[in-house]
Amino acid sequence: MTNPVSLNSTSPFNSTAALSPLPADMSAANTYTDVNGLEALKVDPTSDKSIKAVAQQVEAMFLQMMLKSMRDASMSTELDSNEMSMYQDMFDKQIALTMSEHQDLGIAALLKRQTGAKSGAPAVKGGLGGPTASTPPAAAPSPAEFVSQVLPAIQKAADDLGVDPRGLLAQAALETGWGSRMPRTADGSPSHNMFGIKAGDEWSGARASADTVEFANGVATPRRTAFRAYASVADSVNDFAQLLKNSPRYRDVIAAGGDTQGYVESIGKSGYATDPQYADKLNKILNSGALKAALMPSSVKL
Numbered sequence: 001m002t003n004p005v006s007l008n009s010t011s012p013f014n015s016t017a018a019l020s021p022l023p024a025d026m027s028a029a030n031t032y033t034d035v036n037g038l039e040a041l042k043v044d045p046t047s048d049k050s051i052k053a054v055a056q057q058v059e060a061m062f063l064q065m066m067l068k069s070m071r072d073a074s075m076s077t078e079l080d081s082n083e084m085s086m087y088q089d090m091f092d093k094q095i096a097l098t099m100s101e102h103q104d105l106g107i108a109a110l111l112k113r114q115t116g117a118k119s120g121a122p123a124v125k126g127g128l129g130g131p132t133a134s135t136p137p138a139a140a141p142s143p144a145e146f147v148s149q150v151l152p153a154i155q156k157a158a159d160d161l162g163v164d165p166r167g168l169l170a171q172a173a174l175e176t177g178w179g180s181r182m183p184r185t186a187d188g189s190p191s192h193n194m195f196g197i198k199a200g201d202e203w204s205g206a207r208a209s210a211d212t213v214e215f216a217n218g219v220a221t222p223r224r225t226a227f228r229a230y231a232s233v234a235d236s237v238n239d240f241a242q243l244l245k246n247s248p249r250y251r252d253v254i255a256a257g258g259d260t261q262g263y264v265e266s267i268g269k270s271g272y273a274t275d276p277q278y279a280d281k282l283n284k285i286l287n288s289g290a291l292k293a294a295l296m297p298s299s300v301k302l
Contacts, residue, residue: 150172162254167286176194199226199229252266
């Protein structure tokens, strides 16, 4: 996804006849050899149609890999040949693309939500396998608005834990996409879950569901996960503070004290999140202009 392939859509055929250009169709790449259809996606790469088409292409790649693995695992026959293998490969590629367009396998849908096709907000990889996306509020808060809303509760929790509140702020921003992405309950109410804490068997309170991406041995796997739901932001922050305080797993996190970098490194090593890049993402937020600007007002004192 981060390494775009340069496609040459120039026709290999020469013609002296003047041809009228066809209008670009964002969903035209419905055959795996249709490079013009893929080239059309560059016209407006941030549109919902382009994101949908790219997500389907990625899902088709997964399907193609699955089909190839199935064929490789099967016994070869005397009819096998280079030509037969080529035709099977062509068939598998087209079948994979067609399936991704007409079957709800979930991979394309998850990729669309991760890229923020509807809201334009950045995708979030959550702690403890936190939410990647959910229905955002009508007006997503700015980083400054988000900080002003959560800072009182975070400052109180940080004082109680003896740590720098900036570490908690960075986590809350990462887990919720600056407040724009949080799990919602069945009736659509916000969960106020600021730190992506899951609702395990021990949780007797309200629950909210969201799609997540879990990492195991470096492999990302999409899942539907239940998260804790709270009555307020303060309740969520307090629950997170109790989790850090009462679990031996986070002893080094608490021991970091006022060392924000130490907090980030320790929370990354603790297993709080399955994302191997969790600490790096926290550092990016800590060093971002968005957080620094949100903490600029004289009323915000840390």
